[in-house]
Every structure is written in structure tokens, then in C-alpha cells.
Amino acid sequence: MDSTAAALFDSYHQDYEHIIRNVKQILEKDAQQQFGEQRKATLRRVELDLDSADDLISQLEIEVQGIPASIRPQFSSRLKQAKIDMNRTKRLAKDMHNQVSRGDLLGPNKRFNMSSDSPYDDANERTRLLAGHERLNDASRRLQDSTRLALETEDAGADILRALHIQGEQIANARGTLNSADTSIDRASGTIQKMIRQMYKTRFILGAIGVVLVIVVALILYFKLIRH
Template identity: 55%
Template structure:
């Protein structure tokens, strides 16, 4: 398993390109050539794959946080290109949805006077269906926006956790340094105490020697005088 800091990013980018290729084929094929329900089904599959591609881009944005600064800029450029491609295909999909809606509206206006066996719904039913479809599409867009916000929040939370982890490591390093310094100070204090004790001992010994010498000198002088 590749453990390089860019391995996951490259994997997500590869998945993104595969999804994008599938979207491109559907938009240039089924969604473009088919009519009616087949065209709508193709566009629904495109919408699902656009959501997947959006998820891949979000994962790439998360993974880029762990890439070294020396190569980070080129990966940021790759994300920008991916976002631009995704935005372009979202616009194409939206335009095709609008075309389908216009065709449905034109069809309903032509058949609004009297329902037929081919068009069993009246204008009121079709209007309600179109309204329901519009509400569903709006809800889907809001869901996608909520998902995007959730991913951005997750990314920000990851950055905060990474920052907190770095600060905790700094605090732990500072604490270890203080402990080492405290230990060194304790050792130095003990050494100084030993040195002071030895100094006092040497003074006592020196004073004793001087006293003994003075006594010896006094005894010698006393003997010589007497």
C-alpha cells in the first residue's frame, strides 16, 4: 500500500476523473439523443454522478491539508481544474433539465384544452406535477448545499484539530524541557551543597591543623625556655 502523503489525493482524483468521464458520455449520449422519460432517467443518473464527483472534490480538499508545502501549490491547481470541470458539467446538466421542463410545459399547453388517451392528465394535474418536480429539484439542490456546508465544516474542524494537536505537542515539549531543566537545577543544587559542605570540612581541618601547629610551637618554645 502506498503510504506517500499524496496517495489518497491521487486515488480520489482518479475516481473523480472516472466519474467525470461517465458524466461526459451520458451528457453527449443518452441525455442528448434520447427523448421523454429516457432522457429524464439519463439526467437523473447524471445528477447522482455529479453528487459523487462533488464528494470526490471535497475529499481531495481534505487530503490536500496533509500534503507538504513544497508540492502543495500544484495539487491546489489540480483541485481548481477539477472544480472548474465539475461546474461546467453541472451547468450543462442544468441547461438540459431546463430544456426538458420547457418541452413538458409546451406539451402541456398544447394538450391543456382536453385530455386525450395519450395525455390522460389535464392542465391542472400537469401543473401540480411540474410544481412537485420543481419542489423536488429545489429540495435536492438544498440537500447538496447542506452536504457541501457539512463537508466544509468537517474540513474546518479537521484544521482546528490539527492545530490543537500541534499546540498540544508544543506544550508537551515545553513541559518536558521544564522537567529536564528542573532536574538539571536539582542536580546543580545538590552539587553546590556538596561543594559547600566540603569547603566547611576543609576549613575545619585547616583550623585544626593550625591549632595543632600553634600548640606544638608553644610546647617547643616552652621546653627551650625552661
């Protein structure tokens, strides 16, 4: 499970870096050469890409929890840097939005009107939208895989807890049996001690009776043989 979490983290991180690189290129180069509605459309695509990047950041936060503690710091550092890059890119996109808003206040731009009908821009936009849609599908599939893995892990954990509960009951039963055995042994030991004391008492009584009989026989012989 741990290796799977690390592998998923790497996969999500690669997708995230790919999206962020494309967004930065669009904001720093492509969008700078566009105007009016063309730039607005580009910024809308940027917003979709940033939403996908946000989803990937969330996945990175989930996967980093399943990575072994011994190697988790390096992945946490990568996650932290990814969040920093994300915030910088969002600020760059926000600045571009502000530029567009100021441009709307100043009125339409003739350069955009001359180039907005170019079929190459429409084809490029469709290509980027399709690419963004494909990345979203990939992220969705990975999210489903991660969810499935989490459910399987939860089921395995539940099975382990049930097994531990059963073992706990068995240990408790065995402990009760041992306690009962200890009680029985104590009772048997007490009974044996009583029997030993009774045996010594019986021996003493028999010995006393034997002594008395010997004395009686000796007296009888004395009176019959000697006194006679």
C-alpha cells in the same frame, strides 16, 4: 502514508474524470437526441453521476491534505481544475433541465412518443444504472479504506503522544534528580570548605602551642643551666 494519499488521490481523480466524461457525453450528445420522459430519465441518471462526482471531489479534498507539502501544489492544481470542470458540468445539466421544463410547458413531443417504448433504450438505461451503481460501490469502498487509514493514523499519533508524554515525565524526573544532586554537591562543597578552614585553624593553634612549648623549654633550660 504520504505515498498512499497520493495514490488514493490519483485513483479518485481517475474515477472522477471517467464520470465527468460520461456525463458530458450524455448531456452534449445523448440527451440532445431524446425527448420527454426519456430525457428526464437520462437527466436523473446524470444527477446520480454528479452526486458520485461530488463525493469524489470531497475525497480528493481529504487526500490532498495528506500529501507532502513539497508535491502538494500540483495535486491542489488538479483538484482546483476538477472543481472548475464540475461547476461547468453542473451548469450544463441545469441548462438541460431548464430545456426539459420549457418542453413540459409546450406539451408532449410526438417524436418521443414514437420511440419511448423501444426495448433498446430500457436495456441501455439499465446498463448505465448498473454501471453507476458499481461506481458508487467502488467509491464507497475507497471511502472506507480512507476512513480506516485515517483511524490507523490517529491511533499511531495517539501512541506517539503517549510516548512523548512518558519521555517528558522521565526528563522532568531526571531534571529533578540533577537539581537534587546539585544541591547535595553545594552542601558537600560547603562542608569541605568548613573542614579546610577548621584544619587551618587547628594547624595554627598547634603551631602556636609548639612555639609556646619551645619558648617554655628554652626558658627552663636557661634558668637551670645558665643561671644555676
